[in-house]
Structures are given as structure tokens and as C-alpha cells.
Amino acid sequence: MAGGEREPLRKLQDHYFKQAKAEGYRARSVFKLEELDQKNHLFHRGMKVLDLGCYPGSWMQFAGKKVGAQGLVVGVDIQELNLSLAANMAFIHQDIFKLDLATLAQYALRWDLVLSDMAPSTTGNRVADSERSFALCSLALDTAQLYLKKNGRCLVKSLQGVAQERLLKRMREEYTKVKNLRPQSTRKESKEVFVLGIGKKGEEQHDNDIIGTL
Numbered sequence: 001m002a003g004g005e006r007e008p009l010r011k012l013q014d015h016y017f018k019q020a021k022a023e024g025y026r027a028r029s030v031f032k033l034e035e036l037d038q039k040n041h042l043f044h045r046g047m048k049v050l051d052l053g054c055y056p057g058s059w060m061q062f063a064g065k066k067v068g069a070q071g072l073v074v075g076v077d078i079q080e081l082n083l084s085l086a087a088n089m090a091f092i093h094q095d096i097f098k099l100d101l102a103t104l105a106q107y108a109l110r111w112d113l114v115l116s117d118m119a120p121s122t123t124g125n126r127v128a129d130s131e132r133s134f135a136l137c138s139l140a141l142d143t144a145q146l147y148l149k150k151n152g153r154c155l156v157k158s159l160q161g162v163a164q165e166r167l168l169k170r171m172r173e174e175y176t177k178v179k180n181l182r183p184q185s186t187r188k189e190s191k192e193v194f195v196l197g198i199g200k201k202g203e204e205q206h207d208n209d210i211i212g213t214l
Helices: 005-021 029-040 058-067 125-148 164-174 205-209
Strands: 048-052 072-077 089-093 113-115 150-157 177-182 192-200
Touching: 005 113, 029 192, 048 058, 048 125, 058 072, 058 089, 058 113, 089 177, 113 125, 113 192, 125 164, 125 205, 150 164, 164 205
Parallel strands: 048 072, 048 113, 072 089, 113 150
Antiparallel strands: 150 192, 177 192
């Protein structure tokens, strides 16, 4: 990329960074979620949201405002979250691979929306990076299959590559509608996209059946 092309990109990135800071958000990634919400109506008042890989917390901040006082946003991350939590927010300091129903049941038995902004440490090898991303997306989808309500939604971040079609195939099997999305605030050079599953398929579990597995 020529120097003249990089300059507008830097200014755009600085704009999002400064705007996030001015509005009290922990990271510029909040504007990706805001755009995805504006175009796909992810949130509504009173809903329960599970945010996987929530560090540094900007998605939790945004979701907490959108679901309101009657809603709930629970974030999970292996990295400690240095964030003042609103009354409708909670944080689970735990490896997502070890997350279980007993831990989640302290807050809710079933969830309306599962979010995952998780991304792997990249190696520069597009095939390896795509596979690592697919593994994290699969973890988020496994979690959604266990804890998401019937007709619920799941949004995952993915790196474009050889594994992307496998991700889309799985999500089309598990959701009635699947969207491949790329927010405008995404860096031009980034390979990331977001995949939204709408309308989780399958039968709804009764609360007593869920409690019986604890």
C-alpha cells in the first residue's frame, strides 16, 4: 500500500479510537457492534446476552445500554476485566473452554444472544490462522447450542480463509438464516468478518430439564 493510501486509513482509525475514548468505551471495536446492531437489530430491552471473549469490555458496555435495566449481559474471559460494571452486567473470569452450566446458571439458564469477538493470535500463515479462527468460532457455536434459546441469535467473528465455508455450512445447519457481515469500521487490511446466525433451530428445553443437568 502506498504512503498516500495509508494516510486516510490512519486518520479513519484514529477517528474511531478517539470517538470510543470520548464516549467512554474501552475499544474502537464497539463501533463494529453498533453498526451490526443498527443493520440487524441484535438487541432489545430485557434480553439476556452472553459475551464470550469479552475483554476489554466495550461490547459489554454497548450491550448493557441496549438491553436496559431489565436485561442482563454476562461476559466471559480468561483475562481479568478492569471495568466498572453496571447493575445489569456481570463478569466470569474463566477459560471459556471450561465454561459450564453450573457457572452460567448463577445468572440465567437460557440466553437470547451469544456474542463472540474472539480472535486467535495470528501467525501470518493464512491457512493456519483460518483454522485457529474456526476453532474459536466452533467453541462459540458449541456454547450457543448448549445455552441459547430456541430462535435465539449467535454472532461470531471469523477470519476469512479456507475454513470459512465450513463455518458457514455449520451455521446454516443450526440457524434458519445466516448472514456474512463486514462493518465499515473494520480496518481495510483486516481479514475479519462477522457471521450472524438468526433463529436457532431445535426444540426448546424446559427450565426443569436444564436444572436437572446441574
